[in-house]
Every structure is written in structure tokens, then in C-alpha cells.
Amino acid sequence: MINNAEPRGDERHAIGDVEQSRTFTDATNSVMPGIQLQQAKQHRTYAKYMVRALQATGRGIVAAVNWVDQKGPFVTALATAVIAVLTGIYVHYSSAQWKAMRDQLPLLQKSADAADSAARIANRNADDSERFFRLQNRPFITVSKLEQTTPLESGDSRISLSTHNSGRTPALKLRIFSGVFIGNKAIKLNSAHRSEAVIASDKETTNTYTLSLNETDAKVVMSGSELVFKGTIQYTDIFKEWHSTTFCARYFPKEKNYKYCENRNDVE
Numbered sequence: 001m002i003n004n005a006e007p008r009g010d011e012r013h014a015i016g017d018v019e020q021s022r023t024f025t026d027a028t029n030s031v032m033p034g035i036q037l038q039q040a041k042q043h044r045t046y047a048k049y050m051v052r053a054l055q056a057t058g059r060g061i062v063a064a065v066n067w068v069d070q071k072g073p074f075v076t077a078l079a080t081a082v083i084a085v086l087t088g089i090y091v092h093y094s095s096a097q098w099k100a101m102r103d104q105l106p107l108l109q110k111s112a113d114a115a116d117s118a119a120r121i122a123n124r125n126a127d128d129s130e131r132f133f134r135l136q137n138r139p140f141i142t143v144s145k146l147e148q149t150t151p152l153e154s155g156d157s158r159i160s161l162s163t164h165n166s167g168r169t170p171a172l173k174l175r176i177f178s179g180v181f182i183g184n185k186a187i188k189l190n191s192a193h194r195s196e197a198v199i200a201s202d203k204e205t206t207n208t209y210t211l212s213l214n215e216t217d218a219k220v221v222m223s224g225s226e227l228v229f230k231g232t233i234q235y236t237d238i239f240k241e242w243h244s245t246t247f248c249a250r251y252f253p254k255e256k257n258y259k260y261c262e263n264r265n266d267v268e
Helices: 009-070 072-136 215-222
Strands: 141-148 155-165 171-182 185-187 189-191 197-199 204-213 227-236 242-252 257-260
Touching: 141 227, 141 242, 141 257, 155 171, 155 197, 171 189, 171 204, 171 215, 185 204, 197 204, 204 215
Parallel strands: none
Antiparallel strands: 141 155, 155 204, 171 185, 171 197, 171 227, 189 204, 227 242, 242 257
């Protein structure tokens, strides 16, 4: 005969824990199907509502199409009337806009003319200012002295011609073209300066010429015939514009020197 031994204390605790675990698992297993069933019911309810909404929308669309089919002439007439009204409003607005533009056209023309006139005046003022600036800053060459440095007689005699720059900038590429005449007869005149020269502002330079007279020409001049020394001085400025100075002088035997002519002494 076998006697069943009673479990010890720790064994009783272990058995109790196992039994509790089984009880919790059984309860959980019994709850989960209920939750899943409730979620399935909710999904079916949502689907039913969505189907109803779609059915209602479809019926509304069908009703609208049927109404348009039934009221076709009325809808067409209404649409035509609306289009006519909108067209009338557009035509009225366009006409008013065109009238406003037409009324503004003379003013616009006057404004354009005024702007064009102002532009011409501005250009003219700019041109005048540029010309004035160049005029203020250009060289001015004049003959400052013309004298007979050796007695005028048969053979060679010398004439001295001094030129002065009274401008604010130098005279560039200066050349002198000159000649001596007894009546209409040209007398041989040689210059010691044949190349181009530069005269700085407020400076002076002197050219020496050799005049060759034969005995007959010398007697003619000493008897009172007119001997004229004349020429042209050409030069350019820093703006590359050309200028010229003309000079003319007569020789007077009694004074043994030159006096300027009444004309042909100009600065350009």
C-alpha cells in the first residue's frame, strides 16, 4: 500500500502559480475572439455607409443628367441668355476702355512730343556743353612778332616769325605755310623749321626764314613797291580737331619793318 506524500510548501506555491497562469490564459483566449468580432462588425458598418454614400452620389448624378435631358431647351436658352449678358458686359467694357484710350491719345501724343522736345533740348545742351568745354580747353595760336632781323637788300636777309599759344592745352602737329610776294610775284623763302612742332600752353616759339632777293627786286621794294609776307598756321588740339591761323604783314622800307594787313589775320 502506497501512501501519497503531501507536497511541500514550495511545491504548493509552484502548483498555485501554474494554475493561475492557466486561468489567465483561458481568460485571454476567451476575450480575444470577442474583440475581433467587434472589429469585424465595425468594418462591415463602415463599408455599408460608404456603399450608401456612393449610391446616393450616383443617384444624384443620374438625376442631374435626367433633369438636363428633360430640360434641355430651357438649359440651352438659359445658357444662351447668360452668354449674351456676359457678351454685352464685355462689349460695354471694351467700348468704354477704347473710348478712354481714344480720349487719352491726344494727351499721350502731347506727352510724347514733350518728351521728344526735352530729349532734343537735352542733347543740344549736351552738345553745347561739350563744344564749350572743348572751346575752353583748346589751343589758340597767334602771331606775336614778325620782324626783319637783317637789312632787306639784295642777296639773303632774315625774317623772324614768333607764334604764341594763348590756349589752355598744347598745340600739336603745328606747321607753317608761308610765302613772300612783290605784287603777284612770289619770292624765294626758305625756312629753318620744316618739321611739325608742339607749342605748350602759354608758350612761344620762333621760326627764322631766309629771304633771297636779287638786285632788281631789292630796288623795287626799296622804291616803295609792296612786299607782303603772308601764310597759314595749321595745328590740332588734344581732341584731334584741326585749327588754323592766317597772318599777313606788309614791309615798309622807311620803318624797315612789317605792319599787319587790314585783313587775312584770323584765328579759326
